Amino acid sequence: MDGRLASIGGEMRLSEGWNLVLTDAGTCVSPSDVPLSAGLIPAPVPGTVAEALEKAGLFDRTKPHPLNDRDAWYICRLIDADAGDAVLRLEGLATLCEVFLNGQKILVSESMFEAHDVAVTLLGGDELALCFRALESRLSEPGPRARWRPQMITPQGLRLVRTTLLGHMPGWCPEIHAVGPWRPVSLLRSGTPAVRDLSLRPDLLDDGEGRLYASLSIEGDVSEIVLRCGDIEQAFERDSPGRYNAILKIPGVEPWWPHTHGTPRLYDVVLVIDGIDYPLGQTGFRRLSVDRGADGQDFAVVVNGERIFCRGAVWTTADIARLPGSREDYEPWLRLAAAAGMNMIRIGGTMAYETPDFFHLCDELGLLVWQDFMFANFDYPKTDKVLNAHVEAEVSQFLSRTRLSPSLAVLCGGSEMQQQAAMMGLPEQFWKSPIVEEIIPPLVQALRPDVPYVVNSPSGGAMPFSPNAGVTHYYGVGAYMRPLADARRADVRFSAESLAFAHVPQARTLGRHLPVPAVHSPLWKERVPRDRGASWDFDDVRDHYLQELYGFEPSRLRREDPDLYLSLSRAVTGEVAEETYAEWRRHGSGCNGALVWTLQDLLPGAGWGVIDSTGEPKPIWYALRRAFRPVQVLLTDEGTNGLDVHVINESDVALELTVQISCLRDGRQIVVGGGRDLVVEARTKQKIACTDLFGAFFDTTYAFRFGPPSHDVTVAQLTASDTGALIAEAFYFPLGRTKAFHDAEIMASAVQQGENWFLDLSSDRLAQSVQIEFEAYRAEDDWFHLPPGSSRRLRLYRRAGVPVDAIPMGQIRTISSRRIFEV
Numbered sequence: 001m002d003g004r005l006a007s008i009g010g011e012m013r014l015s016e017g018w019n020l021v022l023t024d025a026g027t028c029v030s031p032s033d034v035p036l037s038a039g040l041i042p043a044p045v046p047g048t049v050a051e052a053l054e055k056a057g058l059f060d061r062t063k064p065h066p067l068n069d070r071d072a073w074y075i076c077r078l079i080d081a082d083a084g085d086a087v088l089r090l091e092g093l094a095t096l097c098e099v100f101l102n103g104q105k106i107l108v109s110e111s112m113f114e115a116h117d118v119a120v121t122l123l124g125g126d127e128l129a130l131c132f133r134a135l136e137s138r139l140s141e142p143g144p145r146a147r148w149r150p151q152m153i154t155p156q157g158l159r160l161v162r163t164t165l166l167g168h169m170p171g172w173c174p175e176i177h178a179v180g181p182w183r184p185v186s187l188l189r190s191g192t193p194a195v196r197d198l199s200l201r202p203d204l205l206d207d208g209e210g211r212l213y214a215s216l217s218i219e220g221d222v223s224e225i226v227l228r229c230g231d232i233e234q235a236f237e238r239d240s241p242g243r244y245n246a247i248l249k250i251p252g253v254e255p256w257w258p259h260t261h262g263t264p265r266l267y268d269v270v271l272v273i274d275g276i277d278y279p280l281g282q283t284g285f286r287r288l289s290v291d292r293g294a295d296g297q298d299f300a301v302v303v304n305g306e307r308i309f310c311r312g313a314v315w316t317t318a319d320i321a322r323l324p325g326s327r328e329d330y331e332p333w334l335r336l337a338a339a340a341g342m343n344m345i346r347i348g349g350t351m352a353y354e355t356p357d358f359f360h361l362c363d364e365l366g367l368l369v370w371q372d373f374m375f376a377n378f379d380y381p382k383t384d385k386v387l388n389a390h391v392e393a394e395v396s397q398f399l400s401r402t403r404l405s406p407s408l409a410v411l412c413g414g415s416e417m418q419q420q421a422a423m424m425g426l427p428e429q430f431w432k433s434p435i436v437e438e439i440i441p442p443l444v445q446a447l448r449p450d451v452p453y454v455v456n457s458p459s460g461g462a463m464p465f466s467p468n469a470g471v472t473h474y475y476g477v478g479a480y481m482r483p484l485a486d487a488r489r490a491d492v493r494f495s496a497e498s499l500a501f502a503h504v505p506q507a508r509t510l511g512r513h514l515p516v517p518a519v520h521s522p523l524w525k526e527r528v529p530r531d532r533g534a535s536w537d538f539d540d541v542r543d544h545y546l547q548e549l550y551g552f553e554p555s556r557l558r559r560e561d562p563d564l565y566l567s568l569s570r571a572v573t574g575e576v577a578e579e580t581y582a583e584w585r586r587h588g589s590g591c592n593g594a595l596v597w598t599l600q601d602l603l604p605g606a607g608w609g610v611i612d613s614t615g616e617p618k619p620i621w622y623a624l625r626r627a628f629r630p631v632q633v634l635l636t637d638e639g640t641n642g643l644d645v646h647v648i649n650e651s652d653v654a655l656e657l658t659v660q661i662s663c664l665r666d667g668r669q670i671v672v673g674g675g676r677d678l679v680v681e682a683r684t685k686q687k688i689a690c691t692d693l694f695g696a697f698f699d700t701t702y703a704f705r706f707g708p709p710s711h712d713v714t715v716a717q718l719t720a721s722d723t724g725a726l727i728a729e730a731f732y733f734p735l736g737r738t739k740a741f742h743d744a745e746i747m748a749s750a751v752q753q754g755e756n757w758f759l760d761l762s763s764d765r766l767a768q769s770v771q772i773e774f775e776a777y778r779a780e781d782d783w784f785h786l787p788p789g790s791s792r793r794l795r796l797y798r799r800a801g802v803p804v805d806a807i808p809m810g811q812i813r814t815i816s817s818r819r820i821f822e823v
Helices: 049-055 156-160 327-339 356-365 385-401 417-423 434-447 507-513 522-526 538-550 554-560 562-585 619-627 690-694
Strands: 019-024 070-078 084-090 097-101 104-109 116-122 126-132 185-188 194-204 210-219 225-229 232-235 237-240 243-250 267-273 276-283 288-291 300-303 306-308 310-315 344-347 368-372 408-412 471-474 494-498 593-596 631-637 643-649 655-665 669-680 684-689 713-720 726-732 746-753 756-763 767-774 777-779 784-786 792-798 810-813
Touching (some): 019 049, 097 116, 104 116, 194 276, 210 225, 210 267, 225 243, 276 356, 300 408, 310 327, 327 356, 344 593, 385 434, 538 554, 538 562, 554 562, 562 593, 562 631, 562 643, 643 655, 643 669, 643 690, 643 713, 655 690, 669 684, 756 767, 756 784, 767 777
Parallel strands (some): 310 344, 368 408, 471 494, 494 593
Antiparallel strands (some): 019 070, 070 126, 097 126, 210 243, 225 267, 237 243, 267 276, 288 300, 300 306, 631 643, 643 684, 655 669, 655 713, 746 756, 756 792, 767 784, 777 792
């Protein structure tokens, strides 16, 4: 318990009237020294120096200049704050900050990740000043000798300062430094009664009973305190003077599920004091654990007794310059994550803690959250008492802020600390850090015992990064340019990050924000991620798979046919992702989950993000949406064993399904086919050999090569048995994708039903990577393969700012044809 005042009586946000003044480092000791004549810059709070300067036209995020070499003064006159006692709450100050009230220093903060409550007495018309001291000189101060130095992060002094690594990873992200009051500043009046040490912890028992454990301290005269959750109430009992406890029980509670496996059910939680309601938010009830298998080498997230195949992406930030934390900033990104079928988001140790609004949205959307604490790559000091105190404060505060969130699924000490040491050739006794091994675990056990703890990501194998045990970061397919078959050979158990590529954005994004020649323009290359000091970048990784999957030599294709090069570049990373996830999700796979690196880009360009920085889904997003379907059909090449069909049902009900397989010559003529009606029980998989559906031998994988190949594509379709509605499709190319390029004739029409528009599509033969280019609308699917013989209906979503009566118009293309189809 930290004794903090609960804000149940409301708070006054100090978000207006702030001005920013930049001064040379150390020249101004107090606010009275600040030369206001130097120019006041209106500054949003919460906000950053980068945000304020950008709004004033003094900062360009695409060509950032240093922000940590000067002092930044935020000054505000508290015009609307009445005189009297109050609590000044500062929820996040990046990074070295001195706080002044009426010229008197009242706080020194040295961690971006800690909140502070300061008791103050206001006089009326008070002046509040925040001075963010230049971090540059602190970073050059000598510290304890490190046993290793990570190449990706500069400068090395960051290991001694509690601040985000965003902005300090050249080649990974823009060098925009985090400075300013990045989280809200508020005034709280303690009032009567004053509630402190409010603690809430939900739990789900094996018999289906939900419990909410609550405790608090209260100052003042109180007759009755009641806890309400949903429709159930429970009175608090006094444990000691001013201290109260309650255990609320809900028999047969509806559990919270990730949205791919059920309903993310939430209940309102209310504190009632002497008949007055004080809403505390929402919570859900779930049991969550990690199954490490009989040999201790496995890693599977288990929710309510069910093993969950976790898929999703690693979060970066909603905006690299602003580092925002409001619901409206998070919502577009997280809704797109859920719409893609993701069920887990990871906040990595190189990023920053997000606000309760982030977790509230994940609770609502049914997205599990893997949360790293903000430690990554460095050899952190073992005996630095000041640093350790900061660690305890930030960890405790984060866990307290998220105490009601059922979405919080895994807590992890940090990112790639063990890996960094191991890759430097150090023996195992040097991999461990007391911070993640000794300081954090007891805090997790005390404050969030319902959430499993992982000491580091990756960890668990003979080497920390070995993919066949524990948690890995898998880049065999990806950065290491291994063949696609490596996804099976590596025996991945759980990959907390994987499949990093320089994903090319849609043409409309490049046309607006980066209209330059692909790859060789310096402006293009500035946006392509790379490992610092490496002789290659992630364009090269994508090009490797373009050649492997399509057979074109990338540099020659770029010269001779730049449009085809860009189309194949957009398509190839999705093809790799779909095939890799099919391997990981198939019946018999030992993989329990994999997260893509990363969810969103930080600037427009070919970055790691599956959503570009403007919020537009890239082609890879649509491929992941297909790969992540809860009810799914897959095709896997088993060599001379033939082609296997895998049907997956992750829903909570049994489904009656029909699977149909067709092998096509010239992309349209059925050479052989077959199907079967299935009943697939809830949360199960089935595997069927294609020959079982055909009733006879057929060389689906062209492994035996008895004569010329008789087909160029195999199509699997999964439909609902009662309605015939298409649920999922899968494609297999025995001769490679290029051998199945066909000049398809696509028929397309826009259809309106009520207020919604749909696009009806059909083709006379296989059309690969169908692209829908509408200015006013975004289709629910894009860059997909369209087989012959059936029509496809896609929902069209109107873009922001488009009139309600806008009629869908645009073009449809494929990568296998030069033809353009107008709608």
